[in-house]
Amino acid sequence: MASCATAFLSHHCPCWPAKARTRTCLRKRSSVKAAVAAKQAQKTALQYRKLGDSDLEISEITLGTMTFGEQNTEEEAHEILSYAFESGINALDTSEAYPIPMRKETQGRTDLYIASWLKSQPREKIVLATKVCGYSERSSHLRENTKITRVDAANIRESVEKSLKRLGTDYIDLLQIHWPDRYVALFGEYCYDPSKWRPSVPFVEQLKAFQELIDEGKVRYIGVSNETSYGVMEFVHAAKVEGLPKIVSIQNNYSLLVRTHFEIDLVEVCHPQNHNIGLLAYSPLAGGALTGKYIDSTSEAARKGRLNLFPGYMERYNKSIAREATIKYIEVAKKHGLTPVQLALGFARDRPFVTSSIIGATSVDQLKEDIDAFLSTERPLPPELVADIEDVYKRYRDPTLF
Missing domain, CATH: 3.20.20.100 (NADP-dependent oxidoreductase domain)
Structure with a gap:
């Protein structure tokens, strides 16, 4: 009897009507689809926090x-x-x-x-x-x-x-x-x-x-x-x-x-x-530096950017060592198939604090x-990507200050 009950719960009991088994399977598939859909929706919608x-x-x-x-x-x-x-x-x-x-x-x-x-x-x-x-x-x-x-x-x-x-x-x-x-x-x-x-x-x-x-x-x-x-x-x-x-x-x-x-x-x-x-x-x-638009100072995006529109404003982001660090982060993004914007915003998004x-x-x-x-960047960022970010950080700790 116990084995029959176990089989019943696992939907394999021979004395359980076939239609009932079919209905339960359909419900299970439906709930799985709903769970997948909910997970997908979470990836494409903003989250809210206290x-x-x-x-x-x-x-x-x-x-x-x-x-x-x-x-x-x-x-x-x-x-x-x-x-x-x-x-x-x-x-x-x-x-x-x-x-x-x-x-x-x-x-x-x-x-x-x-x-x-x-x-x-x-x-x-x-x-x-x-x-x-x-x-x-x-x-x-x-x-x-x-x-x-x-x-x-x-x-x-x-x-x-x-x-x-x-x-x-x-x-x-x-x-x-x-x-x-x-x-x-x-x-x-x-x-x-x-x-x-x-x-x-x-x-x-x-x-x-x-x-x-x-x-x-x-x-x-x-x-x-x-x-x-x-x-x-x-x-x-x-x-x-x-x-x-x-x-x-x-x-x-x-x-x-x-x-x-x-x-x-x-x-x-x-x-x-x-x-x-x-x-x-x-x-x-x-200040837009992590998009990479200021790396080529002659580009139209750089000329129209705030750091060039207002001389002296946030100039710490344009210092040589900050530019070096930015280039390294852009290389990390490219290595992992991301844009610089995806890397920078994905990083901030995932910090627990x-x-x-x-x-x-x-x-x-x-x-x-x-x-x-x-929203499109994998949540959370893959461990191997985070490791590459930390490698750059170890070499360029807060480069805007120095």
Whole structure:
């Protein structure tokens, strides 16, 4: 009897009706097909992840918008935004400083272009992130009554009120500090210079200012950007001790060319079992350098690229050693049958500590290529490919700094 039951369960029992066996086999085939279809769909659709401790479910690609109003017209911005949204991207990243490069004549245009697009969109389905500028003596046009921007209560409130007005919305899903109020080594500076230390707004004071805006319903969650492990830990500690809102995200530079700073200790700090802070990785294509378009400086793509349109901007990506590293990564991509874009975006996508990669584009075609590369690359990248990436990394550790 036991053997008959076993056979019955395995669909081979001689006393089990043939029709019943056929129906079960068909169901099994159907479920297998459904599983295969589901797996295939997963490969061709963006995934969504929780951002840190928040209840924000964001797409694994976030649309960066800093070219809107400088390199892109309002119409082009709308086309890019619509294509992103239709492709499953639900997170947009902007800043009071945008577009970049920062100029008094263009400041805020990015938000205005987003606002005119938002009017026809379901606001609740879009995760809107923006940023308040950190300490700056060159951003006087951002504030009414001060020549220096700070991350204090007055500056934060003025920034948020103006951002809400420009964006045409009642609330911001994620408000980030664009760069710290205190001195930190930033944007290609390769080490901390103790002589540049200066007094800064206390972490508790910054969090209390954010708490007021959260209580008023103008901000849902807060995060940091261009931050260090020291800053993250101070914010987390201050929030815990004072009962203030905790940061849920960190937006830092991360790519094949810029890895070490985040991987050495911020990964530990932000780990879900430690402080659970999600990384929004910006410049996963290293300002476009990892596409390979700047290798031939005479090409049309290179001439039209941001690194050449704005002399001095992100020049660290065009240094000789960075170019050498880029060439090596392009060789790895070719060896494994990938484009440079597929390699760079596939790498960022697969890092377990990356919640979302911030990808900007100046055309729908460019954005389409980026999204397609993100989705078409094998998930996760094959071990032999990862090994080749690590071999290059061992020879060129963060080449933008040296």
